[in-house]
Amino acid sequence: MKKAILITVLALGSDISVAQNQDFRVLNDQLIVKQGQVLIVDVNKYILASDIGVYAFGSTYTPNKNGRTFIGVDSEKVKPGLYVVYLVNMKDGSWVGSQSSQVEVLSGSLPVVRINKKSASSQVDSKRRAKESQLISGAYARGSKSEDFTDGDFIYPLKDLFITGPFGFRAYSNATFLHRGVDLRATAGTSVLAVNSGKVVLAKTNFSLEGNMVILDHGSGVFSIYMHLSRILVKEGQTVNKGQIIALSGNTGSSTGPHLHLAFKVSGTIVDPFGSIEVINKY
């Protein structure tokens, strides 16, 4: 029966260019993903169980309750090349099923922006930072991998969108570091919108780098992060709707002028928010 369905799909001239196996399907066009973006894998319902994971890039990823698995591709750790994706039993790491898919990771071609002045990050008190890091990782740990809180496509967090600092590398003197988000032009007090429905897992003020920050859990291991805010309008544990005003933008924390820093974390990896929104909305 399943074979017949597969043949029908191919006969209709679908854009499946490589025969997909039946246990799971990689959704990205031509099985290609860029560094800093998201690989999407649908695990078929008949094989989906609590102990089934997707193996890719040396790690195992948990599908949500519908079988959809979002895998953030690290911009630095995952090098361009060919990788094999397959299903594993998460208890013992053994291969489940008989099939695998080959995916190709392309260079993210991330921009390198030369800057004149490094932000104050090197002056941060290490004890204070350790406490902050604990709060942040605790927030991510409260996120849900199995639920899907989203309501259709992701949107952008500002009405007027202008990128002043892309996701990519910043070069200062002889050092290069990754700018792990997108800087958007926003005068202080601009309304910041939830990019999709979700739960507030962090809403706290006065982080040394991030300033006042909100983290939303969209389920499926996907988080959106909003930094340097002047005012936070939501509380931890609260549910928010897509497009809801969650905060006002500002210039708090390590920031050299009013703007919104938007970040995206997918399955534990910080990815390019705009590139990832584009990929996630496509499927």
Ligand SMILES: [Zn+2]
């Ligand atoms: Zn930034």
